Amino acid sequence: MQGGTASMLEAAKAEHLWPRPPRWAMAIGAAAAALLLAYPFVFTSSFAHHTMILILLYALMAQSWNVVAGFSGQISLGHAIFFGLGAYSSTVLFAKYGVTPWAGLLVGVLLSAAAAVAIGVPTLRLRGHYFAIATLLIGSSVQIVFQRWEWVGAASGLYVPIERTSPWLYLQFHRSKVPYYYLMLAAAALGYLLVWKLRRSRFGFRLQALRDDHDAAASLGIAVARHKVLTFMISGAMMSVAGTFYGQYVLVLDPERLFSAEISILVLLMTVLGGSGTLWGPALGAAVLIPLSEYSRIWLGGTGRTVDLIIYGVLIVLVCMWRPSGLLSVFEERIRRRRTVS
Amino acid sequence: MSRDLILQAIISGILMGLIYALVAVGLSLIFGLMEIVNFAHGEFLMLAMFATFWLWAVFGLDPLISLPLVAAMLACGGILVHFGIIRRLLSAPMLAQVCGTFGLAVALRAGAQFLWTPDFRTITSPMSAGRVEIGPVFIGQPQLVAGLICLFAFAALWAFITRTDTGLALQATAQDRQAAAVMGIPTERMWALGWAIGLGCVGIAGCLLSTFYYIFPEVGVNFALLAFVAVALGGFGSIIGSLVAGVLIGLTESLGGLLLDPSYKTLIVFGLYLGVVIVRPMGLFGRF
Numbered sequence: 076m077q078g079g080t081a082s083m084l085e086a087a088k089a090e091h092l093w094p095r096p097p098r099w100a101m102a103i104g105a106a107a108a109a110l111l112l113a114y115p116f117v118f119t120s121s122f123a124h125h126t127m128i129l130i131l132l133y134a135l136m137a138q139s140w141n142v143v144a145g146f147s148g149q150i151s152l153g154h155a156i157f158f159g160l161g162a163y164s165s166t167v168l169f170a171k172y173g174v175t176p177w178a179g180l181l182v183g184v185l186l187s188a189a190a191a192v193a194i195g196v197p198t199l200r201l202r203g204h205y206f207a208i209a210t211l212l213i214g215s216s217v218q219i220v221f222q223r224w225e226w227v228g229a230a231s232g233l234y235v236p237i238e239r240t241s242p243w244l245y246l247q248f249h250r251s252k253v254p255y256y257y258l259m260l261a262a263a264a265l266g267y268l269l270v271w272k273l274r275r276s277r278f279g280f281r282l283q284a285l286r287d288d289h290d291a292a293a294s295l296g297i298a299v300a301r302h303k304v305l306t307f308m309i310s311g312a313m314m315s316v317a318g319t320f321y322g323q324y325v326l327v328l329d330p331e332r333l334f335s336a337e338i339s340i341l342v343l344l345m346t347v348l349g350g351s352g353t354l355w356g357p358a359l360g361a362a363v364l365i366p367l368s369e370y371s372r373i374w375l376g377g378t379g380r381t382v383d384l385i386i387y388g389v390l391i392v393l394v395c396m397w398r399p400s401g402l403l404s405v406f407e408e409r410i411r412r413r414r415t416v417s
Numbered sequence: 418m419s420r421d422l423i424l425q426a427i428i429s430g431i432l433m434g435l436i437y438a439l440v441a442v443g444l445s446l447i448f449g450l451m452e453i454v455n456f457a458h459g460e461f462l463m464l465a466m467f468a469t470f471w472l473w474a475v476f477g478l479d480p481l482i483s484l485p486l487v488a489a490m491l492a493c494g495g496i497l498v499h500f501g502i503i504r505r506l507l508s509a510p511m512l513a514q515v516c517g518t519f520g521l522a523v524a525l526r527a528g529a530q531f532l533w534t535p536d537f538r539t540i541t542s543p544m545s546a547g548r549v550e551i552g553p554v555f556i557g558q559p560q561l562v563a564g565l566i567c568l569f570a571f572a573a574l575w576a577f578i579t580r581t582d583t584g585l586a587l588q589a590t591a592q593d594r595q596a597a598a599v600m601g602i603p604t605e606r607m608w609a610l611g612w613a614i615g616l617g618c619v620g621i622a623g624c625l626l627s628t629f630y631y632i633f634p635e636v637g638v639n640f641a642l643l644a645f646v647a648v649a650l651g652g653f654g655s656i657i658g659s660l661v662a663g664v665l666i667g668l669t670e671s672l673g674g675l676l677l678d679p680s681y682k683t684l685i686v687f688g689l690y691l692g693v694v695i696v697r698p699m700g701l702f703g704r705f
Contacts, residue, residue: 150515197695203511204454205694208645212687215642223680336638340523347516381527388524392517396505399513 111260115253122369124252128324130365131259132317135266136338137345137357139313142270144343145352146279147306148286149199150207152339153214156194157187157311159221159333161318166233166328169245176246176323183315191311192304199303202289211336218334228328235326246323255324262320263358266313271354273309282306286352344391350401359403421553426671432560434667435567435660439622440640441647442574442659443615449591449654450611453503453514457522459641461616463529465491465623466632470538479544481562484624491620495612503612504605529634538632545628563625570621571660574614578656587611591654639683643670646690 110117115124136158143151164186165179198209222230238245248254273279282302285292293299322328332338342357345364350356368383375382398404444458455461465487472483498521506517547558578584589597590607598604630636647666651658666686674682 144512148512150512197691201694204448204515205649207515208454208649209691209694212642212646212690216684216687219681219684340519343516344520344523347512351512381531384527385524385531388520388522388527391520392502392524395509395513395517395520396502399509 115256121252124256126366126369128252128256128259129369130361131256131263132321132324133341133345133361133365134358135259135263136314136317137342137349137361138263138266138270139310139317140342141346141351141353141357142273142310142313143306144346145356146274146282146286147303148289149303149307150203150343151210151307151310152207152336152343153194153210153212153217154310154314154342155334155336155338156190156214156217157314158318158321158338159217159330160187160190160311161315162322162328162333163221163227163233163318164315165246165319166235166322167227170233170236175244176319177244180316180319183319184312187311187315188308191308195304195307196300199300199307211339214334214336214339218330218336221330221334228330230330232330232333233328235322235328237326247326255320259320259324262316266316267354267358269309269313274354278302278305341387344387346401347399348391348394348402350403353401353403353407356401356403360401363402422675423672425554426675427668428554428556429560430668430671431664432556432564432667433671434664435564435571436622436626436663437640437643437647437666438660438663439567439570439618441644441651441663442571442656443618444644445648445651445653445655445659446611446618447615448648450587451503451507451608453506454518454645455615456515456518456641457525458619458644459637459639460522460525460529461491461494461619461637462623462626462640463632463634463637464494464525465620466627466630466636467529467533468620469624469627470540470632473540473543480540480624480628481544484566484621487624488617488620491623492613492617495614495616496609498616499609499612503608526634526637533634535634540627540632543628557629559625559629563628566621566625570618571656574618575656577614583610642683643686646686649690650693 114127118124118127136154139157140151140154143149143154161180161183164183165176168174168179168182169176194210194213198206198213201209221227227233235247237249238247239249242248242254246258274283281292281297284295285297285299285302289299318333321333341364345360346357347360348356348363349358349360364383364387367386371383371386394401440458440462444455447453447455468487468490469480469483472478472486473480478486502517502521506514509517543559545559545562549556549558549561578587586597586602587607587610589600589602590604590611594604597607626640643666647659647662650665651660651662666689669686669689670682673685677685
């Protein structure tokens with residue numbers, strides 16, 4: 076009996092909750108970081124920059140969705156709300172009052188967090204499908220409101236006024252996409268760092284307990300409602316940052332696009348494809364799907380827009396059927412297998 | 418606001434509500450049987466409308482004649498979807514179930530857009546064209562015929578579920594799958610049957626809808642949203658609930674559009690969902 080306990084303790088010690096990544100993985104990580112930093116000078120075409128900016132943008136957006144779905148287990152189908160709020164906050168403040176988008180970014184974050192509380196408090200009590208459908212309907216309602224709201228340009232949307240005097244103050248770069256690239260890279264890196272920290276915090280562990288067994292977590296004294304709303308706020312704030320950057324990047328706000336269910340669905344598809352609940356899954360999903368859509372647009376011309384969606388749809392059905400834990404789990408499994416062998 | 422106008426709105430609301438109800442009942446049935454929300458439900462409605470359109474455009478078949486054909490096609494589609502996709506999703510986590518049917522919706526919608534362009538199409542002068550005058554109220558004949566056939570379909574469905582052995586087996590499977598299996602009910606076949614009936618209902622609804630509504634790849638989105646509301650309102654798994662909720666939504670929509678701004682009529686219905694789900698999460702007629 077004694078021996079049994081001791082060996083169990085040994086086994087428990089050997090199995091780290093958060094294993095240090097193996098050396099080769101750290102080397103790959105360092106190489107990837109260096110490549111990301113050097114990317115705009117290695118690939119100099121405007122198209123290469125654009126694709127990478129979109130990948131980083133969507134990696135951040137998908138991660139924001141992942142915070143809610145992957146950590147607290149709630150499936151939101153209305154995340155475009157926060158994306159649109161971020162873009163509208165900075166643009167309305169700049170176009171109407173001349174306020175720098177940096178301040179607009181903060182306002183957007185605050186507004187999105189407030190919206191997350193307003194939406195989350197009544198709906199996060201709903202479980203499963205009911206929450207998903209509620210967010211789908213709220214997202215669609217917000218879009219209808221913004222399409223009718225004259226003060227923010229109704230259906231024709233808003234333009235960001237062109238300002239050439241101080242690019243960094245007004246967050247507009249008209250000569251090159253490179254500054255946008257580094258801004259997006261910094262935003263995405265900060266977002267991933269935040270989530271990485273979050274996952275290892277007590278808060279993160281409570282969230283995962285809550286996701287895995289709602290009732291057990293509640294019975295252990297975790298304030299379920301408060302945790303879920305807080306997660307929703309963090310996620311909304313991240314999405315809002317992406318929205319502001321997107322608005323400054325395209326300089327045109329179209330409520331049809333910004334609040335579209337398509338954006339809510341895209342972030343879901345990316346996260347699930349890469350692996351929801353994992354740190355790198357959303358980035359992997361974005362890195363697979365964005366080039367797919369950009370290249371299919373080039374190869375197939377005007378009709379390409381729907382071809383990429385057909386491929387997305389089929390891909391996601393296949394992933395859900397054969398590997399619901401996402402593509403990343405293929406690699407993870409391989410690493411784990413190698414470890415157990417050695 | 419004249420009384421005639423309100424009467425008019427009530428009648429057209431009820432007729433439209435019957436279509437919503439028929440779309441919703443399929444969703445409800447599938448959820449009641451296997452706890453899967455078919456997020457591609459609206460896309461199957463769209464496919465039914467396009468099938469009706471092409472049968473009319475290519476073979477000159479009137480929607481009222483092609484109705485059984487379209488319903489049968491959709492029912493077969495339902496069986497295919499069940500055995501091809503859904504069966505594998507049953508044991509998957511909920512996220513995979515939601516994404517699986519959502520992915521199917523995205524692919525079907527994009528596929529329709531690719532094949533048939535995003536253009537709006539209509540079926541001109543169907544057999545049921547014309548209008549009926551009852552006192553001061555005008556009713557479009559296509560809507561009236563559609564409403565009547567919907568009611569008939571509901572009656573047939575209700576009789577099937579409650580009066581036949583297969584229908585009872587279906588109910589038993591919905592109530593307790595394992596107990597049903599112990600009693601010798603082939604649950605797997607019951608699920609496929611549920612999908613066949615569910616999408617068959619959508620086929621009928623789509624076929625009828627195409628006699629007076631635009632046909633385009635995104636048409637299903639809004640109907641699916643309203644069907645979700647109807648199902649939540651009526652309670653997942655309840656047939657009568659779907660019927661009542663569908664009509665209620667049609668009425669809310671047409672009266673809300675009349676009394677308030679028409680562009681906000683969907684918002685009112687969505688508000689209805691949130692109100693119901695938060696106050697009475699099992700719906701008005703829910704069993705659980």
